[in-house]
Each structure stands twice: as C-alpha cells, then as structure tokens.
Amino acid sequence: MSTQVETEIALPRRAKFHIGDLALRVVAGAAAVLVAITLILIAYKVTDEASAALSAFGLGFLTSSEWNAVTNQFGALDLIWGTAVTSLFALILAVPIAIAIGLFLSELAPRRLRAPVGALVELLAAIPSVVLGLWGILIMGPFLEAHVEPFLHDNFGFIPLFSGTPSNVGLLPACMVLTIMVVPIVASISRELFDSVPSDLKAGALALGSTRWEMVRGVAIPQVSAGLVAAVILGLARALGEAIAVSMMIGGTLGRPSSIFGSADTLAARLASQYQGAATALQTSSLAYLALILLVFSLVANFSAQLIVRRIRRRLGT
Amino acid sequence: MLTGAGSTLVYPLISQWEPDYNTKAGVAITYGAIGSGGGIDQITARAVDFGASDAPLSSDQATACKGCVQIPWALGATVVSYNVKGVSNNLKLTGPVVADMFLGNITSWNDPKIKALNPGVNLPSTKVTPVYRSDGSGDSFVFSSYLSAVSPDFKSKIGASTQPPFATGTGAAKNSGVAAAIQSTDGAIGYVAISYIAADALNEALLQNAAGKYPTPNVDSIKAAADAVTTANADGSITLVNPPASAAGAYPMSTYTYAIVPKSSPKAAALKAFLTYAITDGQTFGPDLGFPPLPSAVVASDKTEIASIS
Numbered sequence: 001m002s003t004q005v006e007t008e009i010a011l012p013r014r015a016k017f018h019i020g021d022l023a024l025r026v027v028a029g030a031a032a033v034l035v036a037i038t039l040i041l042i043a044y045k046v047t048d049e050a051s052a053a054l055s056a057f058g059l060g061f062l063t064s065s066e067w068n069a070v071t072n073q074f075g076a077l078d079l080i081w082g083t084a085v086t087s088l089f090a091l092i093l094a095v096p097i098a099i100a101i102g103l104f105l106s107e108l109a110p111r112r113l114r115a116p117v118g119a120l121v122e123l124l125a126a127i128p129s130v131v132l133g134l135w136g137i138l139i140m141g142p143f144l145e146a147h148v149e150p151f152l153h154d155n156f157g158f159i160p161l162f163s164g165t166p167s168n169v170g171l172l173p174a175c176m177v178l179t180i181m182v183v184p185i186v187a188s189i190s191r192e193l194f195d196s197v198p199s200d201l202k203a204g205a206l207a208l209g210s211t212r213w214e215m216v217r218g219v220a221i222p223q224v225s226a227g228l229v230a231a232v233i234l235g236l237a238r239a240l241g242e243a244i245a246v247s248m249m250i251g252g253t254l255g256r257p258s259s260i261f262g263s264a265d266t267l268a269a270r271l272a273s274q275y276q277g278a279a280t281a282l283q284t285s286s287l288a289y290l291a292l293i294l295l296v297f298s299l300v301a302n303f304s305a306q307l308i309v310r311r312i313r314r315r316l317g318t
Numbered sequence: 319m320l321t322g323a324g325s326t327l328v329y330p331l332i333s334q335w336e337p338d339y340n341t342k343a344g345v346a347i348t349y350g351a352i353g354s355g356g357g358i359d360q361i362t363a364r365a366v367d368f369g370a371s372d373a374p375l376s377s378d379q380a381t382a383c384k385g386c387v388q389i390p391w392a393l394g395a396t397v398v399s400y401n402v403k404g405v406s407n408n409l410k411l412t413g414p415v416v417a418d419m420f421l422g423n424i425t426s427w428n429d430p431k432i433k434a435l436n437p438g439v440n441l442p443s444t445k446v447t448p449v450y451r452s453d454g455s456g457d458s459f460v461f462s463s464y465l466s467a468v469s470p471d472f473k474s475k476i477g478a479s480t481q482p483p484f485a486t487g488t489g490a491a492k493n494s495g496v497a498a499a500i501q502s503t504d505g506a507i508g509y510v511a512i513s514y515i516a517a518d519a520l521n522e523a524l525l526q527n528a529a530g531k532y533p534t535p536n537v538d539s540i541k542a543a544a545d546a547v548t549t550a551n552a553d554g555s556i557t558l559v560n561p562p563a564s565a566a567g568a569y570p571m572s573t574y575t576y577a578i579v580p581k582s583s584p585k586a587a588a589l590k591a592f593l594t595y596a597i598t599d600g601q602t603f604g605p606d607l608g609f610p611p612l613p614s615a616v617v618a619s620d621k622t623e624i625a626s627i628s
Binding site: 071281 | 352353354355356357358359376378379381382445447452454455476477478480481482483484487488489490491495498502503
C-alpha cells in the first residue's frame with residue numbers, strides 16, 4: 001500500500017509488437033476496472049435498497065436513536081455511536097501492542113523465534129470471527145465479568161467509565177474481541193515495514209552510538225510512519241466492519257451507556273442480526289441505510305489514510 | 319426433489335420426515351435449518367420450494383412473498399427461563415409479572431409480586447437482567463404476543479413483533495445465544511424454544527394460564543392449548559397464546575410453526591403431496607420429539623389450504 005517505489009522504469013521502445021505486453025495490459029486493466037465496477041454496483045444497490053428509509057427519515061435518521069419495528073421508526077444515532085466507540089477503543093488498545101509485536105519480530109527477537117512467533121500472530125488473523133465470538137461468550141466474557149470488571153469497578157468506580165454492573169456482554173467484551181482481531185493485521189504489516197528499513201540506516205545509527213531504542217525511535221519509526229498510519233487505518237476498517245463477533249459480544253441493545261460494562265450495538269452487528277427476517281419493508285430499507293453509512297465511514301477512513309500517507313511522504317521527501 | 323429452508327424449531331421433525339418420505343414416496347426432501355427469518359427471505363426469493371417459520375408472515379412480508387399461504391404444520395412452545403443463584407427450578411410467574419420484569423418495573427428478584435406467587439421460596443435481592451433475542455425470531459413473536467395479550471402496559475409500550483423494541487436488558491443472537499446468556503448471568507430471565515430447556519439444562523418458569531393453573535410446558539399442555547383454539551385468523555395463522563380459561567391444562571405460550579408455500583408453484587403436485595404427508599402420517603413422529611399431533615380440525619383446514627395450491 002505504501003512501500004512501493006514510485007519510479008517508472010523507462011522501457012526501451014521496440015518496434016515489434018508483443019502479444020504478451022498487450023495481454024498483460026488487458027488482463028491487468030480488466031481486473032482493475034472490475035473492482036471499480038463492483039464497488040460502484042454495491043454502492044448503487046445499497047443506496048437503492050435504502051431509498052425508502054432515505055425518503056422516510058432523511059438525514060434525521062442520523063440523529064434519531066429510535067429503533068422500533070412495531071411503530072416503524074428507525075434511527076442510527078446509537079449504532080453510529082457504538083461503532084465509533086468500539087472501533088476507537090479497540091484501536092487504542094491494539095495499536096501499541098501490534099507495533100510492539102512488529103518491532104519485536106523484526107528487531108529484537110532471536111532469529112530462530114521470529115518465524116514461529118510471526119506465524120502464530122498471523123494465525124490469529126485466520127481465526128473465523130464466529131469462533132472468536134463463541135470463545136468470547138463462553139470464556140472471555142465470563143472471565144471479564146468475574147475478574148477484570150469487578151477489579152476496575154472496585155478501584156476506579158468513581159470514574160463513570162468504570163461504574164455500573166459487571167456483565168459478560170457489553171462494550172468492554174466487544175472491544176476486547178475487536179482488539180484481538182485488529183492486533184494481527186497491524187502487527188504483521190508493521191513487521192514488514194520495520195523489515196523494510198534499510199539495514200545500512202539501522203547499522204549507521206547503532207554505529208553512531210545510539211541505543212537500540214534510540215535507533216527505533218529516531219530511524220526506524222520515522223522511516224515507516226506513513227506505512228504505520230496505513231496499517232492503523234486497515235485495522236480501523238476491520239474494526240468498523242466486524243459484525244458477527246461483535247453482535248455476539250456487545251449485548252445488542254440501543255443506548256449510549258456511560259460505562260464500558262453497558263450493552264450497546266454497532267452498525268455492522270445490527271445489520272447482521274436483523275437483516276434476515278426483518279419484520280417490515282421499512283426496516284429492511286433502514287438496515288440498508290445502515291450499510292450505506294458504514295460504506296461512507298470506510299471510504300472516508302481510506303481516503304483520509306491516503307491523504308495522511310501522502311502528507312507524511314512529502315514531509316519526509318520520499 | 320423438494321427443497322426447503324427456515325425454522326430450526328421444526329427441524330427435528332423434518333429430519334425424521336426426510337428419510338421416511340423418501341422411502342414412501344421416493345421424493346427427496348432437502349431442508350436447511352437456517353432460521354425462520356432466513357426461511358421467509360428464501361421463499362420470498364423463490365430460492366426454495368417451501369419455507370418454514372415459527373412466526374406468521376407480517377403484513378409487509380406477506381406482500382413481498384406475493385401470494386404465499388401459511389400452513390400450520392407443527393406445534394411448539396416458547397418457555398420462560400431464568401438463572402438466579404439459590405432459586406431452584408419451576409419458579410411460578412404470571413404474564414403481567416414477566417411483562418413488568420421486561421418493562422423494567424420489577425428490578426429485583428425478591429420483589430413482593432414474585433414473592434406472592436412463590437410462598438416458601440427464598441428469593442435473593444439479585445438484580446433482574448432480562449435477556450432477549452437480538453435477531454428477528456418466532457420465539458420473540460410468541461413471547462411478545464403473549465405479554466401483549468395479558469399486559470396492556472406491555473402492549474402499549476412494546477407490542478407484539480418478531481423484533482420487539484425491549485427497553486431494558488441485553489440482547490443475544492439465536493436461541494443458543496439466549497441460553498448461554500441466561501446460564502452465565504446471575505439474575506437473568508429470558509425465553510427460549512422449548513427444546514432448548516432440556517438440551518441446555520435450563521430452569522423453566524411455570525406460567526399461570528387463564529384458568530389460574532401453572533401447567534408444565536410439555537406435549538400434553540401444548541396439545542390442550544391447540545385443542546382449545548382451532549379457528550384460523552384471516553391470514554391462515556392460528557393464535558394459541560393465552561388460550562381461554564376453559565382449557566384448564568393449556569400452556570399459555572404455545573404456538574404453531576408454519577410451512578410457507580407459494581400459491582402457484584412449478585412443483586405444485588409434489589409440494590401438495592409432501593404437505594399432506596407432513597400433516598397426517600408425518601405427525602406420528604411428533605410426540606417422541608416433543609411435538610404434539612395437530613388437532614383434527616386444523617388438519618382439515620390445512621387440507622383446504624393445500625388444495626388451493628396450483
């Protein structure tokens with residue numbers, strides 16, 4: 001996404017026509033166009049499905065927290081809130097851990113440990129989310145409820161964030177599951193990034209007398225900062241869109257609890273749990289509206305990532 | 319070959335029909351237990367030959383399905399379950415009390431209203447945590463229809479739906495999720511399909527019926543409810559919740575589960591033969607699996623419905 005060298009190699013002009021070149025151009029071009037068309041078609045279809053809700057609720061949909069299939073009133077505010085809170089909280093927990101793992105694997109770990117530990121981290125990303133969700137319900141949720149949440153509650157209960165009753169489902173369990181999903185993505189990308197820092201630079205810094213930490217802080221991290229931003233945004237996209245595991249862990253209720261032990265719901269989780277067998281046509285359309293919001297969120301996240309990456313590149317002059 | 323999809327509740331019965339009907343009629347039945355909501359979506363898209371749902375089609379769903387008939391073809395029940403440390407099985411509850419718990423009016427298990435129903439039971443002050451289905455569900459429909467029938471307060475604030483807008487508590491996906499949430503939460507009260515009570519060793523609450531009795535939800539008490547109400551609504555569904563007091567042994571949260579079939583189908587003949595088998599010979603598998611046989615009046619009205627398919 002960010003580490004490719006952006007220089008075009010000037011090929012010598014040849015008079016002879018090469019069928020291979022043409023085929024490559026056509027196949028690669030068609031693949032690129034196909035992706036663009038797919039995205040446009042999805043956006044069109046989602047908007048089309050959402051049109052009934054769009055005309056019934058308009059932009060008021062974004063500021064209403066009603067979700068009632070009996071009275072046919074729908075709004076996304078609480079779901080947007082839940083999505084934002086869980087994703088950001090998961091990123092705050094996951095990014096430092098993931099970058100630390102990346103650094104460990106590329107700079108610090110003994111050589112014979114790197115391959116197995118790296119493979120294990122990547123294996124974590126391969127666990128289907130429904131399995132993580134089940135593990136969350138059966139093992140992590142009860143553990144959090146019995147040990148972690150009472151500890152937070154007893155020691156930090158004066159902060160509203162940690163007040164409330166411990167529960168095996170809710171914001172905290174959902175954020176923990178998301179964290180586990182985000183870590184391997186960010187970790188494996190940052191490992192690649194740190195590996196890509198030229199060893200001359202690292203050796204140079206060390207030769208000038210800097211400690212390993214100074215080398216990491218002064219040379220490695222600035223070199224890859226653009227890439228790290230991109231990695232974080234990829235992690236964010238994962239957290240924003242995760243539906244199944246979150247729907248199993250978050251409690252599936254409307255509301256914006258002030259405590260991280262409370263139940264909430266996210267855009268993707270509600271979409272996953274209610275699309276099948278929605279009771280009214282307007283509900284189906286409102287769920288498509290949620291999908292549209294999610295799509296916009298993801299696009300904004302990706303565009304802003306590209307913008308940040310470009311700005312950092314310009315500053316570094318690479 | 320006929321394909322179907324939907325309700326998980328009726329699946330144990332259908333899985334017995336599959337080999338039996340194949341031997342008897344030489345027609346293979348393939349059924350995907352993907353959930354009632356999925357079954358409705360699949361038959362609406364005509365991706366299967368029949369759908370199966372525990373809740374009757376809502377009016378929007380019926381419109382979308384373009385001429386579907388719903389045929390009551392098996393009986394089941396939704397059961398209130400709970401988990402309160404120190405309280406044993408078969409706590410007695412009434413519909414209005416359960417409604418108050420789900421409305422947030424009763425917040426602790428030693429509330430005088432629960433105590434009055436259970437003299438001699440030592441109820442702790444544990445907080446009441448309602449657990450409900452976060453996905454669209456036939457059980458939610460039966461549960462909220464029953465509570466709407468017995469509690470005007472519940473009817474006006476929440477109402478009957480496959481996705482009732484519960485005001486308090488936590489949601490969980492599918493029966494298995496609700497069962498897990500009940501098991502792992504001290505003070506939980508929730509509702510599941512009857513088969514999950516035995517399968518997950520959950521406590522079952524005894525609900526008071528209109529006659530003032532507390533029948534155990536089982537084949538006999540569901541059958542008593544079905545025998546008491548055999549007239550269908552305009553859409554072909556039959557409302558079994560809160561049956562009249564004349565049925566003293568009737569379990570008040572009984573329900574029909576429905577086959578949903580397009581009125582005109584390219585496989586009409588095969589479909590009609592299979593449905594006829596399901597409501598007659600097929601019913602003999604029922605009692606062993608917890609499904610009481612259909613009352614003869616319902617078999618008769620089903621036959622009229624089946625005859626209208628072409």
